[in-house]
Structure formats: C-alpha cells, structure tokens
Amino acid sequence: MTTAPQSPLPSHPRLRLRLAPHSGMPRPVDGAWWPRSYDLIAELPWLLAGLPRAWGHITSVTVNGATWPAVPGRILVSNQVVRLHRTRPASATHTIVLLAPGQGRWDLVVVPPDTTEEAAEPLMAAAADGQA
Template identity: 80%
Template structure:
C-alpha cells in the first residue's frame, strides 16, 4: 500500500500593511507597507488588492526609483491599468504615493523588505498612529 502525500496549499503571504484610522483631518502619512522584496511587479498587486474599497481604484503609483527594481510605465492589476511613476525624491525615499481619481491621494511609508520584525513593528505603528497619541 502506498500513501500519496499532498503538498500544502500555497496561499499568498499575509499583506503587511497598517493604515491610519480614517479622519477628516489631512495627514502627511496614511500608514505603512512592509513589502517582502524590492520587486514592484510582484509586490504591488497584493498591496492594491489589500487596500480599503472606499479608496477606489488606484490608477497611479509613484515610488522612489532609487530603491525599487526597474518596472514598466504601467501594469495591469485586476484587469485595471495602473501607471507607475519613478521619482528620485530625496526628501521621501521610503514612501509610495497612491492616487485614485475623485477619491484622493494616500502616502504610505515603505518599510524596507530586509527590516527585522522587531524593527519594522514600531515603524509601522508610528506611521498609523493617531496624531497626538503615543
């Protein structure tokens, strides 16, 4: 008698995203994202799929071109075209900017993929904290 071993089902890794609570007041940073690699084409679809529905369809993403791997000017995510922009913003090297027409703009801190969990947790918590609370 032989026994066939089934490999466990492969599931997508958990999205490491922490968003600030909704507020009427504008924020400089709307949360934090901790991708697993610098491969934008691999990481971006999971990020966009995990965003709140009320953010609408993100049509434009701007990243720091110095820290992400090369990517085309646009990609198809869930049958929607998303334009990719690469900036060399020295003042915000670890951010990603998401735009949804008629809905808004969201700026997320990007925690570098090689950051340890102990170091990433306080960065993500700070980015999502309510201003004036500690």
C-alpha cells in the same frame, strides 16, 4: 505593459499593511506597508488588493526610483491599468504614493523588506499613528 497576477491571487503570506484610522483631517502619512521584496511588479498587486474599497481604484502609483529598481511605465492589476512613476532618488526615499481619481491621494511609509520584525513593528505603528 507588464501584466501582474489576476484575481483571485494565489496563496500568499499575509499582507503587511497598517493604515491610520480614517479621519476628515489630512495626514502627512496614511499608514505603512512592509513588502516582502523590492520586486514592485510582484508586490504591488498584493498591496492594491488589500486596500480599503473606499479608497477607490488606484490608477497611479509613485515610488522612489532608487528604492524600486525595475519600474515599468504601467502594469495591469486585476484587469485595470495602473500607471507607475518614479521620483528622484533623494526624494521620498521610503514612501509610496497612491492616487485614485475623485477619491484622493494616500501616502504610505515603505518599510524596507529586509527589516527585522522587531524593527518593523514600531515603524509601522508610528506611521499608522501619524508619527512617521
């Protein structure tokens, strides 16, 4: 098992996350995340720390195997085990799926880290508006 940074997290640039407004209706996408690198072990703790508390404890994360090259079977984030799964390369290329038992599933569009701010902003806005 890989261990990720423990709380409190050291100083880090602002989390680039935009979530859709909460509603009772299911959405195809729940928002967008723009990580700073393709290092999932470094990026995931920041994402999970920035999620709403109402989402509960995320215990499972599914990412695209081609997009995220190094994905161990599980990591420790804030003293909690998070299981990591990889999809086939052709499946859900730019999404990450977060699962919290008894709370729900959330799908986020992943804006590639090397995207410019000018290109990333409309992608994130569209995902937060449910248009991604």
